[in-house]
Amino acid sequence: MEDEEESCNANGGAAAPRKKLRLTKEQSALLEESFRQDHTLNPKRKEAMALQLKLRARQVEVWFQNRRARSKLKHTEMECEYLKRWFGSLTEQNRRLQREVEELRAMKVAPPTVISSHNYEPLHASTLTMCPRCERVTTTTAAALDKVSTKITLAATTATTLSSKVGTSALQSRPSSAAC
Template sequence: MRVDDGCNTNLALSLGGGEFKSNKRHGREETPPNNRFALFPRHQVGEGDDRVRKRLRSPSRSEDSEAAETGDGKEARRKKLRLSKEQLAFLEDSFTEHSTLNLRQKQELASQLKIQPRQVEVWFQNRRARTKLKQTEGEYKSLKQRCENLSEENQKLMEEIQELRSRNSALAMCPSCGQRAAASHGFCVKKEQNSRSLYIAGG
């Protein structure tokens, strides 16, 4: 008996990102590629390739000494944007209507909220990730509970089997008639002779 027979879930698919929504293209982005940093322009580190800059991150808190010397304004720390409650509510409403955006929707939202389209895009991206995370957590809890229930059930069945086995071992073949005799009776009935023969069960 396999314990996982009843545990076939879709969690693995979900975790593995098995569901990949097909992209609905509604047009090309007209902004140039480097416009993605328009909101928080990266520091001029020296190289132009953004991907090269990946590991050249902005200074950590422990390295603030050089970041603090912003005399020329060249090392100004990125000011993290916090969306207002109104903006968040608007985005949430929008998200409940559609979890993905086309270009027009993104631009309209950005215009209405007075933020960059890139920010709208990032917010939706993070929002989808959070939704998926919550869903995964829910599935995990559900599966965990199911597993616990099955373990409990399995334990009961094992105990039942043990009980049956112990009862079975208390039975033995009657040497005279070849039939099983219950130990509780202490004898078996020999029908053909219509008499009782004492039998002490072994075992």
């Protein structure tokens, strides 16, 4: 890597106290354009760009490295925002489900045996309960109730996990549209 001085005419000048290079608008625009096409550099492309921009190859390389870092940071910030919102809606959903369970538990009064509309068999009273949303008698079983509370526990756990994740940087995989 001894090519430093050979072309330090570009903008930087001598290697005395570190001087800050400012890229011109044209240089930045060209680099941006190139970055849009491909986020990585191969030696050929790097050399060509350096030639075109009148910069050292190393400078082009550094610019791409920093640019990748910047876009990663931006992406991470966006992910963070998304997670915050998702966490908020999960918390809200959790609250709603908790309320729903409370209501279901409160109306645990078993209605008398009813004849099923499907097969005209008498249904066991314990399999019947009232749907708080549609206000109609449904065949929700105790197992279904358990399912709801399992869901709540799951949502709560996920929310807790997420809340700790939000503080950190990256997120490996976006959760698929969770069961609603």
